Amino acid sequence: MDQAVDPRDAHAPLTRTWNARAISPADDPGHNGRAHRVVREFTLDEVTGREQLHVTALGIYTIFLNGHRLGPDLLAPGWTNYDARLAYQTYDLDAALAPGSNRLEIWLGDGWYRGQLMWPQSMLHDTYGTRVAALAELTLDGDTLLATGPDWTSGPTPVLRNGIYYGETFDAREVDVPAEAGVEVVALDTAILVAQECPPVQELAPLSPVxxxxxxxxxxxxxxxxxxxxxxxxxxxxxxxxxxxxxxxxxxxxxxxxxxxxxxxxxxxxxxxxxxxxxxxxxxxxxxxxxxxxxxxxxxxxxxxxxxxxxxSVTHPKGAFTCGVPAIDRLVLNTLWSQRGNFIDVPTDCPQRDERLGWTGDAQVFAATACWLHDCQAFFRKYLRELIVDQRPDGAISNFSPDPTRLHPDSFGIPPGSTGWGDVITVLPWTLWLHYGDKAALAEAFPAMQRWMDYLWSLSDGPIILPPPGTVDSGGRADPGFTFGDWLQPVGDNRKPQPTIGDDCAATLYHYISADLVARTAEVLGERDAATRFRARAEEIKAAFAEEFITPSGRIGASDQTTYALAFLHGLVPEQHVPAATRYFRRAVEATGGKIGTGFIGTPAILPALTRIGARDLAAMLLLNRDAPGWLYQVDLGATTIWERWDAMGPNGEIYDPEMNSYNHYAYGAICQWLFESVAGIAPDPDAPAFARVRVDPFVLPELSPVSARHETAHGEIAVDWTCADGRVAYTLTLPEGTEGHLPASPDRSELTLNGTAATAPLTLPPGRHEIAFRIAPAA
CATH class of the missing domain: 2.60.120.260 (Galactose-binding domain-like)
Known part of the structure; x- marks a missing residue:
């Protein structure tokens, strides 16, 4: 079939009335069988250029109109919770439709709908249904010209087998097999249909072999x-x-x-x-x-x-960061490629193995970085709606979404509701508020946020959460309240492992993080009673955390990197303990020889927390470390995406345990948020979101000079360039119209000048170009 036609997507209203009926090929063999198509020949007296085709499927569809593949969209209609939400797409047809005779073919594949999902111990087929089907309607100015129904025919395609995990078997000798069989009308509630909500999956520029x-x-x-x-x-x-x-x-x-x-x-x-x-x-x-x-x-x-x-689904980058260390530039590029390869309709953990699930913990820690690198507003709004559908009656949030185990609860033994994973329901809407001013996302998620908070409190009937033992039994099952903790946190030498965060400490930290975000959300929404209630809960958790996990000498938890990072970053260290806790935090980093000691939930916090305490020397040590575990270790070994594990490959190229080892897993790429917000020094302000106001507060690591960062916002491009020599920083900031900057006072900056004139912080910076110079304090 020819693939030259490329009509642009014309998005329809969110709801429409359907005259079409869903039809399935009469000879549909079921999952893992030959892909079939439904076919209709029809005649039009004239073509006006206003015709549109509205289409969806149970399964995956590819459309051919008069022998030409229709549209650039791939894997349509995408992956949703098909029992509750099914996307449809709308195409303009002026380039493909002809007066007189026309032929429409809709090829149907298994996709996520009924193809294999998950791994052998939990494998699912026919997760959402057993029959693939198409629903399509050709309209002109709202009037139906053609609709799927019992008068269509069906037949086999050259695709002999297909699956998201399987791949595809194609016999080109079978292209012209007649479509002479009938179709069967299948039940489909059109009330669940929603217009395409996020950018469709499309091709990027192809890569030739090197x-x-x-x-x-x-x-x-x-x-x-x-x-x-x-x-x-x-x-x-x-x-x-x-x-x-x-x-x-x-x-x-x-x-x-x-x-x-x-x-x-x-x-x-x-x-x-x-x-x-x-x-x-x-x-x-x-x-x-x-x-x-x-x-x-x-x-x-x-x-x-x-x-x-x-x-x-993300095809046009909105952010860029470069510096004087080529390996850091490659790390940023690796993160961008990991986002591209995993943002295929849903934010998956990996694109290669028998998994490819929308893990909520990965999305939670990476959400802000994702928004720095690409425009993710529509993409994450769609994902947020899947999270809400998947929320359990008790308030638990799924470990991944769309969640096939919601319909098959016996297939996966770890119940929903893990620390850091379920908290995506509070973190993601707040990220959409910060980056896009998306108040509607906050409002849509707010009831689910509150149910999540009720679930967290119910686990231990109080502010301190005590998860069950952090093990999974031989049947792959765990008790409700199980937490992944700081997943894949490195422990160093197994003869004398480094300390790791306790599950109770991690769960209580995130209990506070979510309570704080729900309180802030309530304030934005004008929900005064809820704001008061959740602010009081956050303060109760904060006090309980200090009593439970902070010793009189200022040591916190297991004295590990993750605990200190999260506690400092989220303001859980009482003022009287800050000096001692800072010393302990430094020792926790120094004890690893400057190697990273954090997993999925600790890694996004470690460098921002070191920034918070002004530990420039330790931040540089962790960032620039070239040994495992560390970000640049994988770059030096030739990685072009982010690895799932710090030790995914040995220095000699030996591959670590293939049973759980992905080389395209974006979670540890969350460091890029810090590169933009701290190293470049530009961060969104929750009181003036969507970059109406930018917090300008560069944390200068001289080793990275020169630094350049760009980010495209709704107002235009924000640009930063800085150099540092002998402690003197030349910082250039360009703000678009509609954006102002706020440079706070900082003990780390002295001899401040603005556009060549001595200045005193705090400073308000209007739109335009600003030349800022200052001297940084010596490293701690």
Whole structure:
């Protein structure tokens, strides 16, 4: 089928009245079977250019109108909680529709709807239903010209098998098989249909191989970048010749591709040639996470061209950060690529293995960084609605969303409601407020926030949360209230491991964080009673935390990096304990030799907390450390995305435990928020959100000079450039119209000048370009 037509998406109203009926191919074989299509030929006397096609599916659809693939959108209608919400898309058709005879084909794949989800111990098929189906309506100025119904026909496609994890098997000899079977009308409540809510998944610029090796009939390709996407290729050869394409993120120590970390996800393409000259192909119903591909040729065929095609819901970066340390620049780029590869309709943890779930903890810690790098307002609003659907009656928030286990509760033994994971319901709406001034998101989430707070209190009937033992039994089950804690926190030498945060301490810290955010949200919404109630709860938790976890000498919890980082960052250290706790915090960092000692919930807090206490020397030590565990270790080993584990690969290239090891997992990339807000010194102000006012407070690490940062806001671009030599900083800030800056007083800055004139902070900075100079205090 030709893919040249590219009509632009014309978004319809949020709701519409449907005359169409959902139809399923009569011979639909069920999951893992051959993909089928529904077909209708129709005639139009004229084409006005105002025609639109509204379409959705149970499963994944690809549309062909008069032999041309319709639209740039991929994996439509996307992944939602299909029992409660199903997206539909609207396309303009003037480029593809013709007067006279027309033919519309809708190909249907398994997708997330009924294809495999999760891993063997918890594997699900037919999660949301057993039959794929299409619902489509062609309209002109609101009047129906054509609608799916019992008069359509169906037939097989050349896609012999497909799945998100599986990949795709395609036989080009089967393209013209007639569609002579009937269809069956299936039940679909059109009340759950919602217009496309977030940017559709689309292709980014393709990547050519940077090297290849092997033999002509088994050649491996390195595309130079780990992505979420697929390969596209052109091949010539005899009818029946076959290509098998395997994917991998890494190569093993023997130099060959190694995809053992994909677990039960085959992630492969099998293509059989028609033999009619050059044949071009890209998958219809799947994607992979990979940097490498190995192409094995069976029969007489020649691969003429191959490219890696990234796909994403975020296609246009809105932020950039560079500095004088190339490895830091690569770290930022790795974070951006991890976001692209995992923001495929939902914010997944990884794009490669038998998982690819919208883990809430990952999204929570990364949300602010995501908004610095791309415009994520619509993307996260859609995800927020899935979170609300998935919230349990007792108020627990899912560990991932959309949550297939909500409909199949016996499939996964860890109950919803984990510390740091469930708190996405408070953190994410507040992030949308900070970055976009999205008050509607706060209002929409506010009831769910309050139910989450009720759930947290119920766990231990008080401000201190005491989770059950932090273990999972042999059946993969845990008690309600189980917490992942500071997931994948490194412990150093196993003969004398470093201290780690206790589950009760972590849960209570996040109890406070969420209570504080709910109180702030209530204040923004004008909910005075709720604001008073949750502010009082936050203060009660704060006092209880100090009594339970802070010793009279100022030591906090297990005296680990995560505990100090979260406590300092969120203001949980009483004033009388700040000097001693600061010393203990410094010792916790120094004890690891300047290596990171935090996991998923501690990592986003560690450098901001060191900034809070003015520990420039320790922040630089952690950031610039080149050994494991540390951010630059993976960069030095050639990583092009963020790893799931600090120790995902040994210095000699040895691959760590493939049973849980992803090389494209964005959580630790949350450091980029700190690079923008502290190192570049620009942060959104909750009292004037959406960058109506910017807090200008650079935390200068001379080792990074020169620094440059850009961020595109609704008002325009904010730009920062600074250099530092001999303690003297030259800081240039450009603010767009509609944005003002606030430079607070700081003991870290002296000899302050503004545009060449001596100045005293605090300063209010109007829109425009500002030349600021100051001297920084010597490192602590």
């Amino acid at each position: 090297r290849s090796w092997g033999e002509a009939r088994a050649t491996s390709y390195d595309f130079g970048q780990n992505i979420g996407g697929y390969v596209a290729f052109t091949v010539t050869g005899d009818p029946g010749a076959r290509l098998v394409i395997e994917h991998a993120e890494v190569c093993g120590q023997d130099g060959e591709i190694d995809n053992s970390n994909y677990r039960s996800a085959p992630a492969r393409i099998e293509y059989t040639l028609a033999g009619n000259g050059p044949e071009s192909y890209r998958p219809h119903f799947t994607f992979m996470g990979f940097r490498y591909a190995r192409v094995t040729i069976e029969g007489d065929a020649t691969l003429e061209r191959i490219e890696a095609v990234p796909i994403s």
